Amino acid sequence: MRALQFGDSMLPVGSFSFSSGLESAVQERIVHDRETLRQFVLTAAEQAATGDGVAVLETHRAARANDFGRIVVADHAVFSRKLSEEMRTMTIRMGRKLAEMAVQTLPSVPLVSDWLAAIKQGAVPGCYPIGQAIVFASLDLSEQDVFAVHQYGVASTILGAALRLMKVSHLDTQALLFEVNEAAGAAYQRVANLQLDDMSTFAPVLDILAAIHVKSKVRMFMN
Known part of the structure; x- marks a missing residue:
């Protein structure tokens, strides 16, 4: 039940305000149907696994060991690998909101309070x-x-943003989400033994689209 609560897509941290570059991808006609949306989401999921996912595992292990210094290093490692302004803004806004919510929800957990401080x-x-x-x-x-x-x-x-940006059905987005979820176990096995120095997020088109979005005059989503 705790995993469900803190893994809820409607967790009030502001993720609905961002499209992770999808808005620019739709505007530039890179994503225009179910198959191109599928490719975009799978690429983003792979990028997440080999990049932030490595830091997630390192931080979890550091937190279990109560090693705040390792958490600090991992936090900076994630931020330094966000090439676009939009991605940096997204991760720190959502991170702070999560910290503030967690402090209220889990008042007896010092590590959360220390991180927010x-x-x-x-x-x-x-x-x-x-x-x-x-x-x-x-x-x-x-x-x-x-x-x-x-x-x-x-x-x-990304799929929530897709419903507001393009002609795609809820059935399509759920099928794509199921495909990503099905691959999560294999993705974990690939990165479980990697170190922070092994973090890799090479997907230049996604970074370019995020950069375009920052300069866009018409936006539905934040940058």
Whole structure:
């Protein structure tokens, strides 16, 4: 039930305000039907697994060991790999909101409070995947759980945006979400033994689209 609560796509952290570059992809006609949306989502999920997903696992393990220094390093590692302004804005806004909500929901967990204090002091950027890992570790949920929720969140954010941006049905988006969810276990196995230095998010078209979105004059989603 805890995993369901903190993995809910409607968690009030503001993910619905961002499209993860999909808005520009639709405007540029890179994504224009179900198949191109599928390719976009699967690419984003792979990027999430080999990038932020590695930091999620490192942070979860650090939190279990009560090693705040490792958490700080992982937080900066995530932020430094966000090439676009939009992605940096997205991860720190959602991270801070998660921290604030978790402090209210889990008042007896010092690690969450320490992380929020570090965000306010500017000691850490406060990236959302780091917050997910801290919260799940504090709830004694497994690293497989937080990795799966992280992958689910990336895909559900994009697919939720797709419903507002293009002609695609709820049935289509659920089928695509099911496909991403089905691949999460294999993705975990591929990255479970990687270190922060192994984080890789090479998907240049996604980064270019996010950069275009920042300069767009007409936007439905935030940058």
